Amino acid sequence: MSVIKKVLISRDELNEKVKELGNKISMEYEGKDLIMVGVLKGGFIFLADLIRELKIPVEIDFISVSSYGSSSKSSGVVRIIKDIDVSITNKHVIIVEDIIDTGLTLKYLKEMLYTRGPLDVKIIAALDKPSRRKVDIDIDYKGFTIPDEFVVGYGLDYASKYRNLPDVCILNEEIYKS
Numbered sequence: 001m002s003v004i005k006k007v008l009i010s011r012d013e014l015n016e017k018v019k020e021l022g023n024k025i026s027m028e029y030e031g032k033d034l035i036m037v038g039v040l041k042g043g044f045i046f047l048a049d050l051i052r053e054l055k056i057p058v059e060i061d062f063i064s065v066s067s068y069g070s071s072s073k074s075s076g077v078v079r080i081i082k083d084i085d086v087s088i089t090n091k092h093v094i095i096v097e098d099i100i101d102t103g104l105t106l107k108y109l110k111e112m113l114y115t116r117g118p119l120d121v122k123i124i125a126a127l128d129k130p131s132r133r134k135v136d137i138d139i140d141y142k143g144f145t146i147p148d149e150f151v152v153g154y155g156l157d158y159a160s161k162y163r164n165l166p167d168v169c170i171l172n173e174e175i176y177k178s
């Protein structure tokens with residue numbers, strides 16, 4: 001039995017979209033002091049692909065967050081596990097996410113980064129799952145809108161695995177039972 005039930009978004013589609021987004025950001029941030037902040041762990045592959053499609057200088061850093069408690073995702077309270085190391089004051093910031101689901105992580109992160117005096121904070125997400133949104137959040141740059149399915153690959157995990165799959169996939173349900 002294959003672990004993958006279905007490829008939802010292929011690596012070729014991802015590559016094409018990342019190129020498109022890279023060109024758009026290169027034009028819009030030409031001559032500006034830009035820092036991209038990857039949200040660990042899931043955002044690392046998208047960020048790595050994206051920055052190699054940029055034609056402008058860019059600084060990168062990473063942040064790692066975790067939701068408090070078991071009611072985690074509904075509380076919207078986020079704990080910083082690893083903060084960025086650099087100042088973002090007077091810089092343009094783009095937060096890089098693999099997926100936006102309820103929107104709670106991004107809402108918190110955006111507000112938190114705004115307290116540090118950046119010129120602005122925008123959001124780019126490879127995937128958007130709008131059916132599960134709990135808070136309004138502007139996604140400035142978006143890869144793909146997906147249905148309410150649990151996906152893995154392209155940075156996204158199930159039980160800490162499958163982040164390395166090059167396509168965005170839906171897993172075979174059998175895997176959840178094992």
Ligand SMILES: O=P(O)(O)OC[C@H]1O[C@H](OP(=O)(O)OP(=O)(O)O)[C@H](O)[C@@H]1O
Nearest residue numbers: 040041042098099100101102103104105
């Ligand atoms: O919109 P939300 O409902 O807040 O969910 C989105 C967040 O959830 C996922 O991270 P996860 O907590 O699975 O951590 P990981 O990236 O380390 O796998 C994803 O990478 C986003 O950071």
Ligand SMILES: Nc1nc2[nH]cnc2c(=O)[nH]1
Nearest residue numbers: 101149150151156157158
């Ligand atoms: N791996 C994974 N993490 C998520 N976090 C929110 N939605 C998803 C999803 O579909 N897959």
